[in-house]
Amino acid sequence: MNLRRSKALKALAVFAAFSFAQIYVQASLPNAKTGGAPPQRVITARLTTKNNQPITVNGNAVGTGGTILTGATIETPDQVSAVIDLGEAGVVEVQPGSKIQLDFDENGNVRVKVISGCALTQKKSNVLPGEMELYTDNASEKTDKNRNHVGGCILPNGQLGSLPGGGLTGGELTGIILGGTGGAIVIGALTRGGETSGTTP
Numbered sequence: 001m002n003l004r005r006s007k008a009l010k011a012l013a014v015f016a017a018f019s020f021a022q023i024y025v026q027a028s029l030p031n032a033k034t035g036g037a038p039p040q041r042v043i044t045a046r047l048t049t050k051n052n053q054p055i056t057v058n059g060n061a062v063g064t065g066g067t068i069l070t071g072a073t074i075e076t077p078d079q080v081s082a083v084i085d086l087g088e089a090g091v092v093e094v095q096p097g098s099k100i101q102l103d104f105d106e107n108g109n110v111r112v113k114v115i116s117g118c119a120l121t122q123k124k125s126n127v128l129p130g131e132m133e134l135y136t137d138n139a140s141e142k143t144d145k146n147r148n149h150v151g152g153c154i155l156p157n158g159q160l161g162s163l164p165g166g167g168l169t170g171g172e173l174t175g176i177i178l179g180g181t182g183g184a185i186v187i188g189a190l191t192r193g194g195e196t197s198g199t200t201p
Contacts, residue, residue, distance in 0.1 A: 120151030
């Protein structure tokens with residue numbers, strides 16, 4: 001009887017030692033999930049409006065400093081334009097009296113559907129691989145390696161026509177890209193009654 005109990009205790013001790021060894025090995029192995037993969041970029045869309053006046057985002061009034069989420073429907077009233085800064089992805093300008101749907105992802109793909117009025121997109125850099133697209137139900141324009149901006153107004157036939165006044169100038173868009181006082185300069189130079197102006201209103 002003692003011999004049988006002794007064998008059982010030895011077997012139990014061996015099993016316990018083996019179990020602890022397995023736990024120690026698992027704990028000492030590097031965690032494959034935490035190493036190697038670069039962190040995913042998060043695109044944050046920040047709104048700035050002319051004279052800090054509110055515009056409509058998904059049916060709600062939103063002013064300068066508001067955050068725009070992907071899939072949002074954005075509408076500007078008469079005499080009020082808006083700039084949406086998407087960080088490294090680029091900039092979207094919505095002209096007065098316009099309505100768009102804005103979609104974007106972490107790769108810098110930005111899609112602006114012009115529902116009414118006019119809009120302009122400007123890709124900031126080649127940091128992100130995505131492209132910017134301005135489109136309607138019947139037409140589409142995209143940025144590429146030779147063109148870093150697209151802009152237009154929806155026509156009665158659903159096509160994209162040219163912007164009145166050309167939208168923001170290159171210098172004004174550079175102001176947004178560089179940040180700092182550029183945002184204030186751009187808002188001062190935003191469209192007035194559908195046409196752009198290089199001076200503050």
